[in-house]
Amino acid sequence: MNRTVLIVGFIIAAALLGVLFLGLGKNPAEIRTPLIGKPAPAFALREVGTGQTIDLAQFKGKPVIINFWATWCGPCWEEHPVLVANARTLQPNVQFLGVVFQDTEEKILGFLQQRGSSYPTVVDQAGKTAIAYGIGGVPETYFVDANGIIRAKYSGPMSSDILQENLRKAMTP
Amino acid sequence: MKTLALVLLLFATQDLKVPDAAQFVGAPKGTPVSGEQLFRETNRIGGLLRCPVCQGMAIADSPSEMAVNMKGQVRELLARGYTEEQILKYFELSYGQFVLLKPKFEGVTGMVWILPVAALAIGLVIVFVKLRKLEAPRTTNNQPPTTEDDPYVSRVRDLVSGGKS
Numbered sequence: 001m002n003r004t005v006l007i008v009g010f011i012i013a014a015a016l017l018g019v020l021f022l023g024l025g026k027n028p029a030e031i032r033t034p035l036i037g038k039p040a041p042a043f044a045l046r047e048v049g050t051g052q053t054i055d056l057a058q059f060k061g062k063p064v065i066i067n068f069w070a071t072w073c074g075p076c077w078e079e080h081p082v083l084v085a086n087a088r089t090l091q092p093n094v095q096f097l098g099v100v101f102q103d104t105e106e107k108i109l110g111f112l113q114q115r116g117s118s119y120p121t122v123v124d125q126a127g128k129t130a131i132a133y134g135i136g137g138v139p140e141t142y143f144v145d146a147n148g149i150i151r152a153k154y155s156g157p158m159s160s161d162i163l164q165e166n167l168r169k170a171m172t173p
Numbered sequence: 174m175k176t177l178a179l180v181l182l183l184f185a186t187q188d189l190k191v192p193d194a195a196q197f198v199g200a201p202k203g204t205p206v207s208g209e210q211l212f213r214e215t216n217r218i219g220g221l222l223r224c225p226v227c228q229g230m231a232i233a234d235s236p237s238e239m240a241v242n243m244k245g246q247v248r249e250l251l252a253r254g255y256t257e258e259q260i261l262k263y264f265e266l267s268y269g270q271f272v273l274l275k276p277k278f279e280g281v282t283g284m285v286w287i288l289p290v291a292a293l294a295i296g297l298v299i300v301f302v303k304l305r306k307l308e309a310p311r312t313t314n315n316q317p318p319t320t321e322d323d324p325y326v327s328r329v330r331d332l333v334s335g336g337k338s
Contacts, residue, residue: 034266036267042190043190055190127238127242132191132197134225134267134272135239136239136268
């Protein structure tokens, strides 16, 4: 009996250790989303500043980096210069697109005028686009390939290295 | 002035397009609900969906803007005739199973349902086997143990009787 208890205990402990190991080995910022490998949900939203409609479909044929953010989000301030600098070097081969939700157009404009911009930013008024993309917090960034398929998602502020690493997933055929 | 504002608003929003549930779960399979039933159903289904920015709260209970938006989406889908199954599927396709407060009985999440029952069953089996073993001596040997065969007792007895003689 003691031997059986020992074996059962060992199996349970091994299973728990396995789960812990798998969990600890993951990068919490690299979110597993069911949208990976699926077509990016279609949207056409109004651009901040110009009022023009920007349709995601118009960027088909080149990778698109969709960055969900808001002016009230501290990490978004930290990430903004990285996005602006990378957009300056990578565009027009790669398209950057900012999607702002839970915010006012006045604040967004003020933020962009003060801190600079090198790519279009659109407003998601009722947050429906954010919901369709499974956004839980900001900043969250999607990497869409030239065929409009989502290849990666990153949660949290990105460094240039992280951005490049995720972009590679959207560049490989 | 009001009319001009309305015209401008219409002009500004006419080309806008947000992702539609139909892209994910197809056309509505139910009947549109309204009024009091829409309010009740929105709260009921909202109670099944986790607020992604809160600590384990349902969107029906959370005051956060994200939860309010998600609840608005549930209300809109119900009003358009989407069924509960379709609405839950729509959110699951965006957020993953994490968004469902009641895990589905499939794949790895099935373990959430199976493991507690399995642990209880194993525990009961162990207790049953242990009890049977405890009862075993009484059922197989009803006589109280004798000292006849015990070599230690025999030796003591011999020594005691030897001492007397």
